[in-house]
Amino acid sequence: MTKPTLSVTVDGMHFLNPFVLGSGPPGTNGKVIKRAFEAGWGGVVAKTISLDSSKVSNVAPRYGKLKSRENGEVIGFENIELISDRPYETWLKEFEDVKKSYPNHRLIASIMEEYNRDAWQRIVKEVQDTGVDAFELNLSCPHGLPERRMGSAMGQSPEITKEVVGWVKEVAKIPVWAKMTPNITDITRPAMAAVEAGANGIAAINTILSVIGVDLKTLRPQPSVEGYTVPGGYSAQAVRPIALRHVMEIGRALYGKASISGIGGIETAEDAIQFIAMGSSTVQICTGAMLRGFEIITELNSGLEAYLTEMKFNSITDFRGKALEYFTTHADLVERQRAAKRDRAGQRSRDDEWSGEKIKEQTAALTSE
Ligand SMILES: Cc1cc2nc3c(=O)[nH]c(=O)nc-3n(C[C@H](O)[C@H](O)[C@H](O)COP(=O)(O)O)c2cc1C
Numbered sequence: 001m002t003k004p005t006l007s008v009t010v011d012g013m014h015f016l017n018p019f020v021l022g023s024g025p026p027g028t029n030g031k032v033i034k035r036a037f038e039a040g041w042g043g044v045v046a047k048t049i050s051l052d053s054s055k056v057s058n059v060a061p062r063y064g065k066l067k068s069r070e071n072g073e074v075i076g077f078e079n080i081e082l083i084s085d086r087p088y089e090t091w092l093k094e095f096e097d098v099k100k101s102y103p104n105h106r107l108i109a110s111i112m113e114e115y116n117r118d119a120w121q122r123i124v125k126e127v128q129d130t131g132v133d134a135f136e137l138n139l140s141c142p143h144g145l146p147e148r149r150m151g152s153a154m155g156q157s158p159e160i161t162k163e164v165v166g167w168v169k170e171v172a173k174i175p176v177w178a179k180m181t182p183n184i185t186d187i188t189r190p191a192m193a194a195v196e197a198g199a200n201g202i203a204a205i206n207t208i209l210s211v212i213g214v215d216l217k218t219l220r221p222q223p224s225v226e227g228y229t230v231p232g233g234y235s236a237q238a239v240r241p242i243a244l245r246h247v248m249e250i251g252r253a254l255y256g257k258a259s260i261s262g263i264g265g266i267e268t269a270e271d272a273i274q275f276i277a278m279g280s281s282t283v284q285i286c287t288g289a290m291l292r293g294f295e296i297i298t299e300l301n302s303g304l305e306a307y308l309t310e311m312k313f314n315s316i317t318d319f320r321g322k323a324l325e326y327f328t329t330h331a332d333l334v335e336r337q338r339a340a341k342r343d344r345a346g347q348r349s350r351d352d353e354w355s356g357e358k359i360k361e362q363t364a365a366l367t368s369e
Pocket residue numbers: 022023024025047048077079081082083084110138141179205206207234235236237239263264265266284285286287288
């Protein structure tokens with residue numbers, strides 16, 4: 001058998017491997033993005049940018065951790081970080097420079113704007129002129145920006161999602177992914193609205209609204225900024241089952257109609273494989289790379305390659321989406337279990353026929369004259 005390939009083509013874009021750094025600190029400027037490509041990542045979604053960075057003011061501390069009681073490992077992570085506070089013009093120069101230096105790696109610009117058609121169309125036109133490969137629309141940041149009716153305030157409304165994606169698609173010449181918020185009852189509604197408006201792909205999930213904890217001595221919620229806080233976005237291993245469920249729902253609603261980029265709590269090749277089985281063509285990793293470093297790409301690539309070899313798959317397309325058909329209703333589970341019990345009972349009574357004690361009589365009873 002020939003060696004399996006890790007590469008994948010999504011919305012016309014060729015990725016050397018399906019591992020993409022998710023928008024956030026791992027893609028915070030051109031320098032770190034270059035380092036990520038050097039380390040072997042197939043793609044990077046840069047930190048989200050907007051036209052006017054002067055409106056963005058970050059605070060510190062802005063992260064909080066949930067640790068395992070057993071060994072202190074970080075299993076959950078909260079952030080109240082906003083989008084990039086670096087000047088827009090600086091980003092335009094850096095996108096151009098990164099693309100020139102790394103033509104074989106996919107650079108995806110994450111953009112966010114206010115509810116204003118001109119603003120969205122201006123950022124799309126100017127950023128695509130830098131040569132980036134695709135856009136990811138941040139319709140999903142759960143904290144800070146919704147106060148300005150941006151981020152998840154948009155993604156929670158299928159109508160606004162459709163309108164904004166429509167504005168973007170009027171001027172975009174490159175693929176557009178819409179990034180969804182999990183802070184909603186039915187994630188398929190904005191996802192389907194985005195696809196109806198022409199989105200090529202859906203990225204999910206952004207972070208889950210959370211409160212990481214309260215300091216028992218001061219009774220101040222964390223992370224504490226001058227004694228106060230806001231609910232933040234939860235990520236890392238602990239969110240993976242919730243993310244998988246959202247991706248499953250998007251996959252069942254949209255697989256084949258739009259590409260999916262699976263995100264949420266992925267740290268190992270085994271984690272990533274599960275998102276691919278749920279329909280993802282690429283997977284994004286943010287907190288895992290912050291906690292464990294860019295070097296994890298080496299074990300992600302080798303782990304995926306070992307899996308493909310063991311399963312005799314040529315590429316991820318051989319198993320992509322394969323787990324989706326095994327979700328059903330609870331009533332159907334009950335029916336399947338009853339049918340299985342009936343089969344087993346039938347098997348038992350047939351086995352009784354062949355107990356071995358009266359084999360001659362049993363043979364005769366089953367033989368035609
Ligand atoms: C510190 C931090 C900053 C983030 N900033 C952004 C951002 O600017 N834009 C965005 O779309 N998502 C942002 N995210 C969300 C991640 O891209 C990702 O959707 C989420 O963290 C779940 O994936 P993970 O468990 O691999 O981190 C951020 C996450 C973290 C932890």
